[in-house]
Amino acid sequence: MxxxxxxxxxxxxxxxxxxxxxxxxxxxxxxxxxxxxxxxxxxxxxxxxxxxYDAQRRWCEKNPDYWKHYRASHPAYRRRNRQQQSERNKKRTLARVVTESLIAKRYASKDQSDIISGIYRMVPVEGAMIAKSDAYLVKLNLITGSYPQGP
Ligand SMILES: [Zn+2]
Incomplete structure (x- = not known):
């Protein structure tokens, strides 16, 4: 069948x-x-x-120039890599700005009234950590929220 x-x-x-x-x-x-x-x-x-992982590492040790030659002979691959890294850097910078501004607001106001309450999606930022802390850097995407009520 x-x-x-x-x-x-x-x-x-x-x-x-x-x-x-x-x-x-x-x-x-x-x-x-x-x-x-x-x-x-x-x-x-x-x-x-x-x-x-071990096999790959051993292969790389035996062929140390492989990727150098590959990149040199594949300009499109190099361009794509460069562009993707640039995108990752932009995302990382954006996440850092968002997180730092939220942290700054949290410590700047006693009642945290300037933080939009709501549900956030935490998106881990690859390889990024806040300096001198064990906290991972995350991007917060607001899913639902409302501005705090006035007095
Ligand atoms: Zn098929």
């Missing part, structure tokens, strides 16, 4: 020896299947993750 491939959606007949087959045999779909398997394995198997 035919079924739809999870990757490309085309109908295919599962191989007799793989009755649960969910991906067709096209190379791109088999690559997607392996990529998904690997992602799940990395998330669920700490030993596998550590082994992969």
């Amino acid at each position: 035919k079924r739809a491939c999870l990757c490309c959606g085309r109908l295919f007949t599962p191989r007799a020896n793989v009755p649960e087959q969910q991906y067709c045999s096209r190379r791109i779909c088999q690559n997607a299947r392996r990529q998904r398997w690997r992602k799940q394995k990395l998330a669920s198997d700490a030993d596998y993750k550590a082994n992969q």
